[in-house]
Amino acid sequence: MSKPGIIVHGGCGRIDESTIEERQAGVKQAAEAGWAILSQGGSAIDAVEAAVVVLEDLPLFNAGRGSVLNREGRVETDAAIMNGATLAAGAIAGVTGILNPIRLARRVMDASPHVMLIGDGAELFARSQGFVRCDPRELIVERRQEEWEREHGTVGAVACDQAGRLAAATSTGGIANKLPGRVGDSPLIGCGTYADARVAVSCTGDGERIIRMTLARLAAFLHEQGGSAQQATDQALGQLEAQLGGEAGLILIDASGNAAFAKSSHRMPVCAISETGVILQC
Numbered sequence: 584m585s586k587p588g589i590i591v592h593g594g595c596g597r598i599d600e601s602t603i604e605e606r607q608a609g610v611k612q613a614a615e616a617g618w619a620i621l622s623q624g625g626s627a628i629d630a631v632e633a634a635v636v637v638l639e640d641l642p643l644f645n646a647g648r649g650s651v652l653n654r655e656g657r658v659e660t661d662a663a664i665m666n667g668a669t670l671a672a673g674a675i676a677g678v679t680g681i682l683n684p685i686r687l688a689r690r691v692m693d694a695s696p697h698v699m700l701i702g703d704g705a706e707l708f709a710r711s712q713g714f715v716r717c718d719p720r721e722l723i724v725e726r727r728q729e730e731w732e733r734e735h736g737t738v739g740a741v742a743c744d745q746a747g748r749l750a751a752a753t754s755t756g757g758i759a760n761k762l763p764g765r766v767g768d769s770p771l772i773g774c775g776t777y778a779d780a781r782v783a784v785s786c787t788g789d790g791e792r793i794i795r796m797t798l799a800r801l802a803a804f805l806h807e808q809g810g811s812a813q814q815a816t817d818q819a820l821g822q823l824e825a826q827l828g829g830e831a832g833l834i835l836i837d838a839s840g841n842a843a844f845a846k847s848s849h850r851m852p853v854c855a856i857s858e859t860g861v862i863l864q865c
């Protein structure tokens with residue numbers, strides 16, 4: 584029997600220090616939602632989806648409602664989910680008008696023959712699956728523009744269930760002032776999101792750099808090569824910093840339930856829950 588556990592992040596980058604407590608409360612609420620599933624014998628894939636939905640619903644985080652705006656003042660969301668037990672994955676990119684993009688990514692995984700759908704095609708699929716389209720303005724919350732520009736907010740969760748199955752989920756509005764059509768690392772399997780039988784990883788930070796480093800898969804590779812959860816996480820981030828720089832963070836959990844995180848930015852709200860208790864950091 585594996586030790587179940589979940590670790591959640593709320594994005595890296597400089598944040599308004601007055602929001603730290605609220606951000607910590609948010610990642611804790613998300614981790615608790617996932618843990619409620621794991622502790623009752625539920626699956627890692629359901630746990631990470633539930634955790635990310637909580638963060639998408641909280642306007643303080645850059646995912647779902649509260650996502651940053653692109654250069655045209657519109658929200659375009661990206662999300663991915665991956666089941667490490669089956670290597671099944673689902674992702675969406677450039678989607679407007681869906682309150683919980685991670686649920687749509689999950690549906691792409693479960694109900695389509697594809698891994699990723701984008702833009703209008705993803706929204707057409709959403710409608711065919713009974714998702715209710717919201718007014719895209721519902722996703723926009725008022726915030727100071729400079730605050731958006733400092734943040735690389737993204738949210739993510741990785742979990743290990745009682746059977747040792749792993750899963751990862753990541754959701755984001757991307758980066759502020761992005762060109763319409765820009766896609767970051769979060770929905771790209773192996774870049775911002777990855778899970779297999781050994782590890783599950785979710786990344787946050789400068790997507791253009793994370794993509795070129797295939798950061799999530801790099802962390803998985805370093806773990807495969809014998810690194811512990813913490814070593815793989817630290818070394819993957821170290822390679823990103825050494826070769827490309829930028830701000831980033833990642834969370835990782837292995838099939839024994841060992842959770843780890845690393846960040847090169849000043850702040851990254853993180854909450855991990857397992858049978859041994861709760862770890863909360865920012």
Ligand code: GLY
Binds near residue numbers: 769790
């Ligand atoms: N890491 C999120 C993004 O760059 O879109």
